[in-house]
Amino acid sequence: MNVSKKKKTKLRFITQLFFLLLVSAIMGNKLLEELGMAIPFLSTASLHAICPFGGVVSIHRFITEGTFVQKIHESSFILMIAGIILAIGFGPLICGWVCPFGTVQEFLSKIGRKIFKKKYNNFIPYKIDRILRYIRYIILILVVYNIASTTKLMFQDIDPYYALFNFWTGEVAIAAYIILGATILLSLIIERPWCKYACPYGAFLGIFNLFRIFKIKRNQKTCINCKACDVGCPMNIKVSEKTKVLDHQCISCMKCTSDYICPIGDTVEFRVGRGDLSES
Amino acid sequence: MKVKFMSVTIIIFAVIFGSIGITSVLGIWKTENTKEPAKYKEGEFKGEYNPADIRGSYTFGEISDLFDVPISDLSKAFALKDEDESFKCKELEMIYEQSALNGKEVGTDSVRIFVALYNSLPITLNNSTYFPNPAVNILKNKVSIKDKELEYIESHKVESIEIIESDKDINSSEENEEFKVKGTTIFKELLDEGIKKEEIEKILDGKITDDTLVIKDYCSENGIEFSSIKTKLEELKK
Numbered sequence: 469m470n471v472s473k474k475k476k477t478k479l480r481f482i483t484q485l486f487f488l489l490l491v492s493a494i495m496g497n498k499l500l501e502e503l504g505m506a507i508p509f510l511s512t513a514s515l516h517a518i519c520p521f522g523g524v525v526s527i528h529r530f531i532t533e534g535t536f537v538q539k540i541h542e543s544s545f546i547l548m549i550a551g552i553i554l555a556i557g558f559g560p561l562i563c564g565w566v567c568p569f570g571t572v573q574e575f576l577s578k579i580g581r582k583i584f585k586k587k588y589n590n591f592i593p594y595k596i597d598r599i600l601r602y603i604r605y606i607i608l609i610l611v612v613y614n615i616a617s618t619t620k621l622m623f624q625d626i627d628p629y630y631a632l633f634n635f636w637t638g639e640v641a642i643a644a645y646i647i648l649g650a651t652i653l654l655s656l657i658i659e660r661p662w663c664k665y666a667c668p669y670g671a672f673l674g675i676f677n678l679f680r681i682f683k684i685k686r687n688q689k690t691c692i693n694c695k696a697c698d699v700g701c702p703m704n705i706k707v708s709e710k711t712k713v714l715d716h717q718c719i720s721c722m723k724c725t726s727d728y729i730c731p732i733g734d735t736v737e738f739r740v741g742r743g744d745l746s747e748s
Numbered sequence: 749m750k751v752k753f754m755s756v757t758i759i760i761f762a763v764i765f766g767s768i769g770i771t772s773v774l775g776i777w778k779t780e781n782t783k784e785p786a787k788y789k790e791g792e793f794k795g796e797y798n799p800a801d802i803r804g805s806y807t808f809g810e811i812s813d814l815f816d817v818p819i820s821d822l823s824k825a826f827a828l829k830d831e832d833e834s835f836k837c838k839e840l841e842m843i844y845e846q847s848a849l850n851g852k853e854v855g856t857d858s859v860r861i862f863v864a865l866y867n868s869l870p871i872t873l874n875n876s877t878y879f880p881n882p883a884v885n886i887l888k889n890k891v892s893i894k895d896k897e898l899e900y901i902e903s904h905k906v907e908s909i910e911i912i913e914s915d916k917d918i919n920s921s922e923e924n925e926e927f928k929v930k931g932t933t934i935f936k937e938l939l940d941e942g943i944k945k946e947e948i949e950k951i952l953d954g955k956i957t958d959d960t961l962v963i964k965d966y967c968s969e970n971g972i973e974f975s976s977i978k979t980k981l982e983e984l985k986k
Contacts, residue, residue, distance in 0.1 A: 476752065476753040476754065477753060479753045479754060479756075480757070483760060483761075513779035514779070517779035533789065534786065535785075535786040535801060538804070539803070539804075541778050541779055541780060541781060543778060543779045546767050546771050546777060547764070547767070547768075549767065553763055554759070554760065558751070558756065558759065561756065561759075565756070565757075565760055566764070682751055720756075722753060722756065727752055727753055738750060738756070739749060739751065740749050741749060
């Protein structure tokens with residue numbers, strides 16, 4: 469990868485790191501607040517208050533009763549809308565660029581890659597893997613239905629993201645710790661296992677991939693079929709077999725593009741309209 | 749038109765922090781509860797605050813103001829030593845931790861149902877929710893509740909840990925002279941006195957499944973004459 473490309477791709481890493489540190493700092497400040505030592509000008513919001521998925525699970529309650537599910541506040545709803553706006557335009561940018569839990573998994577993947585080399589992220593046979601990817605929709609339906617009927621945030625008890633940022637609070641259920649541990653271990657053999665198979669918010673945002681405005685598009689005329697885009701995709705999408713990516717698993721990380729891994733300029737691009745791409 | 753890494757970075761920051769900024773200016777951005785519960789949407793109580801929306805972060809003082817339940821009754825019901833207006837509902841879970849371990853959860857939902865029954869408001873009676881003894885007594889003596897509700901609270905009561913601890917405090921001066929097993933003594937008190945569970949179980953000739961059980965209740969459930977084991981248990985302390 470040339471220097472110019474490296475500079476560009478660092479922007480994503482910096483963005484991910486920024487949001488990871490921001491969420492960690494807010495969680496730390498919440499702890500300090502309980503000790504009466506909160507840092508001024510830094511939020512002391514709970515993780516639920518700054519998680520856009522809280523808004524998704526509150527939609528039913530908001531429509532029927534005008535309030536939110538327990539522990540969810542206006543901020544979750546606003547962030548959910550921001551996530552949807554981004555998803556309509558560019559797909560699940562929240563997953564690929566913002567989500568701190570995705571970032572943690574991605575950082576762990578670097579260790580996995582060093583251990584397993586080319587075998588990393590390719591352990592599960594494609595046919596089985598494809599089916600497993602729909603589990604997250606079952607989880608999404610179950611979580612939304614359950615929360616709508618009980619109005620309690622039951623997902624917290626199995627949420628590894630909550631466990632990661634609240635492990636010191638004593639409020640984390642054992643199941644959440646177990647799932648967090650499993651996710652960490654699996655991240656060493658599979659890239660973003662939670663995102664791929666279990667994340668209900670990822671499932672929700674993934675739906676927008678079917679009709680988002682800016683899409684990942686491949687120019688067949690200039691493509692040399694080296695399959696670098698396939699190798700680069702953390703979600704195992706076979707970009708080289710498509711002219712545009714409509715896969716519900718795409719996280720808009722742009723790793724497959726000519727700005728990152730594709731060796732040929734203007735071949736795999738994040739764009740709207742046909743431009744000079746030939747689409748068969 | 750294509751987008752590059754830089755554009756995507758700018759768009760992300762603009763949309764997320766723009767949304768936060770705009771809604772903050774408009775006063776919509778809130779990361780904490782407004783402490784305004786939902787209201788009944790229909791029926792006889794339309795427009796009144798619905799106790800089902802009481803959150804764990806609500807303090808007893810706030811509940812007292814919102815639902816017009818005297819703080820003295822709320823504190824007594826949940827066996828708080830003092831009338832603490834800043835006591836948060838979610839703190840009940842810690843006080844009644846032992847009870848929850850035995851599948852009898854006393855927490856925010858207990859407060860919701862207590863407040864609803866206190867004000868004769870409709871609420872779903874959750875089977876997994878339990879109430880301290882004084883809460884049941886207040887509802888029985890101060891409010892007129894339906895037979896079905898009475899049956900529910902009677903079958904969902906637990907011994908109030910704090911009251912028992914208060915009793916223990918009061919009794920502690922007496923205990924210095926002599927430890928007594930009374931009709932209200934629970935197993936936990938014996939264990940706190942340093943008596944081993946095995947020793948108690950040997951006298952009872954049975955297993956103790958719940959440390960918060962009143963010994964007398966255990967005896968009547970298991971066909972044991974309380975007076976016959978009372979002295980034996982007291983002797984374990986000596």
